[in-house]
Amino acid sequence: MPIPIENIGTEGDQVLCAEQRIRSTSLPHEWPGVHFVDSDEVAAVTRVAQAASPFRFYGPDLQEETKKLEAEFAAYVGRKYALGVNSGTAALQIALASLGVGPGCEVILPGYFWVATVGAVVRSGAIPVLVDSDETWSLDPQKVEEKITSRTKVIITVHMGGVIGRVNELVAIAKKHGICLLEDCAQAVGASQHGVKAGSFGDIAIYSFQLNKHMTSGEGGMIVADNKTLYDRCMAVHDLGYPRNSEGRLITNEPESQMWGIGSRMSELTAAFARPQLKKLDRICAAMRGAKNVIRKAISPIDGLSLRTVLDPQGDAGSFLIVTCPTRAISLDFIKALHQEGIRGEQGGLYPIHMDDWGLHIYYNIPSLVNKRGTCPGVKSVWELAENRHSDQSYEKGACPRLDDMLDRSIIMSIASALADSDISDIVSAFTKAADKILGGKFD
Ligand SMILES: *Cc1c(COP(=O)(O)O)cnc(C)c1O
Numbered sequence: 001m002p003i004p005i006e007n008i009g010t011e012g013d014q015v016l017c018a019e020q021r022i023r024s025t026s027l028p029h030e031w032p033g034v035h036f037v038d039s040d041e042v043a044a045v046t047r048v049a050q051a052a053s054p055f056r057f058y059g060p061d062l063q064e065e066t067k068k069l070e071a072e073f074a075a076y077v078g079r080k081y082a083l084g085v086n087s088g089t090a091a092l093q094i095a096l097a098s099l100g101v102g103p104g105c106e107v108i109l110p111g112y113f114w115v116a117t118v119g120a121v122v123r124s125g126a127i128p129v130l131v132d133s134d135e136t137w138s139l140d141p142q143k144v145e146e147k148i149t150s151r152t153k154v155i156i157t158v159h160m161g162g163v164i165g166r167v168n169e170l171v172a173i174a175k176k177h178g179i180c181l182l183e184d185c186a187q188a189v190g191a192s193q194h195g196v197k198a199g200s201f202g203d204i205a206i207y208s209f210q211l212n213k214h215m216t217s218g219e220g221g222m223i224v225a226d227n228k229t230l231y232d233r234c235m236a237v238h239d240l241g242y243p244r245n246s247e248g249r250l251i252t253n254e255p256e257s258q259m260w261g262i263g264s265r266m267s268e269l270t271a272a273f274a275r276p277q278l279k280k281l282d283r284i285c286a287a288m289r290g291a292k293n294v295i296r297k298a299i300s301p302i303d304g305l306s307l308r309t310v311l312d313p314q315g316d317a318g319s320f321l322i323v324t325c326p327t328r329a330i331s332l333d334f335i336k337a338l339h340q341e342g343i344r345g346e347q348g349g350l351y352p353i354h355m356d357d358w359g360l361h362i363y364y365n366i367p368s369l370v371n372k373r374g375t376c377p378g379v380k381s382v383w384e385l386a387e388n389r390h391s392d393q394s395y396e397k398g399a400c401p402r403l404d405d406m407l408d409r410s411i412i413m414s415i416a417s418a419l420a421d422s423d424i425s426d427i428v429s430a431f432t433k434a435a436d437k438i439l440g441g442k443f444d
Contacts, residue, residue: 002026005342013339022430023342027351030321030414032284033216033277040276041212048272056084056268057248065271067161068356070222072278077199079224081231084266084274085238088186088208091221092120095204095264095361098225098233099180101126105153110139111400112407113158115360116370117184125382126153127391130363132400135309137322138165139404145173151390154180159188159198160361161412162214162288162317163310167193167201182205186221189214190285192315199224204234209270214284214317215277217270232257238264287417288318291424295321295415298428304330304439305431321352323431324410330438331409337434338411343427345414352413355406362407364397 002025005015006376015021020190044065053059056066066084074082085091103125109117111130121128131147134140139157157170167183174181181202186189188198189207199205204227207213209220223234236243241261242250251257278349291315296307308322325331335354345351360366367373372395374381383386396402 002028003346005119005344008346010346013336015342015344016340021340021342021431023344023426026344026346027335027427028416028418029346030319030350030416031216032214032288032417033280035416036277036280036284039058040279041273044272044276045269048268054268056265056271057244059268063268063272065268065275065431066266069266069271069275072275072291073222074224076278076281077224079200079205079206079392080226081224081228083223083231083234083238084223085223085264086266086269088184088206088210088213088221088269089116089120089122090238090262090264091206091208091223092116092182093123094237094264094364095182095223095236096120096124096126097237097259098230099154099182099204101153103382103385104151105149106149107154107156107390108139108144108147108152110158111363111403112137112160113156113184114186114362115366115369116186117156117158118366121156122369122382123375125368125385125388126320127151127382127388127393128369128395129391129393130395130399133403133406134166135406136163136165136311137161137308137403137406138163138167139170141166141169144170145177147174148177148179152177152179153275154182156182156184156186157202157406158186159191161320161322162188162191162285163199163308163320164191164193164198164315165311171201174202182206186210186213187319188317190281191317193312194291194315199318201334204230208245209274209277214288214319215274215281217274217277220266220270220274228294228431233259237261250326284417285317287419288415289314289316290318291419292316292318292321294424295427295431299323299435302435302439304430305435318415320350321413321415322355322410323352323413324406326409326439328408331411332440334434335411337437338430341429341430341433342415350412350414352411355398355408355412358412363395363399366395368438369395 051061105126183205186208
């Protein structure tokens with residue numbers, strides 16, 4: 001429900017008086033899949049509850065929701081195998097394990113991600129190697145190549161905010177050097193680039209169905225791959241470290257398939273909720289993309305504002321808008337002006353914030369990374385392991401200069417899947433008015 005904007009605190013920013021400001025009520029919350037929940041999800045979850053079979057591998061009246069979701073998801077992305085898990089974080093750890101990442105390995109990744117991405121690398125015992133971003137806000141392929149060493153095992157590309165960067169160049173570099181490419185598609189389910197879906201470029205890809213993602217089951221995730229060995233390893237690691245037979249029971253007499261598991265199976269309730277969400281995914285993304293592209297088109301002529309490079313706007317999932325100002329001071333004034341116009345969200349909404357406030361999405365905001373903490377107090381950190389001693393990485397601000405500069409001057413705003421045309425035109429008007437006020441004259 002929209003609430004009066006006077007009631008929405010934005011750290012001391014005052015709104016203009018009612019006659020002067022553009023909006024008087026909050027914009028809709030961002031959780032994209034939530035706006036689309038209806039009787040389909042209710043019926044699906046009820047079906048599992050009535051069957052009293054919430055476990056995926058066996059039970060009194062197994063509905064095989066997880067198995068069906070996996071088949072539907074694999075078909076949607078265009079990969080051979082899909083494995084449902086209980087979170088994107090777990091999916092990352094499982095995927096890295098399946099690729100053989102451990103102490104002595106280096107994993108290349110960008111500095112703009114989510115804490116779970118780098119956390120999975122550290123948990124695996126490998127060294128995260130940060131590489132700077134380009135104007136797509138994704139990995140700069142040329143800089144990736146410069147950072148490859150004999151220890152580089154995997155490149156992780158993170159499709160942040162529903163947009164895919166120069167992924168084909170990354171594929172070529174990975175191939176050339178015989179290393180693997182993992183796509184973190186937690187923020188990109190439903191996105192594509194020139195008709196190719198996010199998650200079908202690399203050797204393996206992961207997704208999240210947490211509440212903020214494009215489709216949701218509250219918690220949940222997916223891993224996709226075409227390689228049967230990778231899939232089998234993920235299957236074992238996501239469970240108890242052992243494969244299962246056709247009755248869903250563990251197979252313990254095949255030494256070559258024995259690993260250690262992390263207990264991240266998907267519940268049948270989760271899968272039941274996620275299946276109708278997957279069916280709605282293209283509609284959800286079309287709503288966000290449509291709104292975002294209208295806003296981008298309207299504000300792109302404003303001198304002084306620059307927009308993130310989106311290589312294929314038709315494949316943008318549309319969930320986030322990033323706008324870069326000429327200086328940090330201007331970006332801060334700009335956000336303030338937008339807030340004053342009433343461009344505010346309900347509690348917890350991102351309407352809009354400075355990139356600095358984007359918390360654990362940015363490498364230098366993660367204290368455990370900057371300070372190279374161990375996985376538990378009293379345990380040697382991965383940076384102290386003998387196998388990793390060669391690595392001398394810094395994670396302090398300055399490690400990714402281009403990204404740092406973009407972050408310093410940029411605003412991020414979520415694009416809800418439920419924006420009305422009037423909401424979209426309010427956003428455009430507020431940007432135009434703020435630009436007149438703050439950039440007026442200076443950048444003509
Ligand atoms: C949300 C997210 C994850 C983790 O997914 P969870 O399901 O919340 O564990 C990983 N990577 C990125 C880029 C994310 O945005």
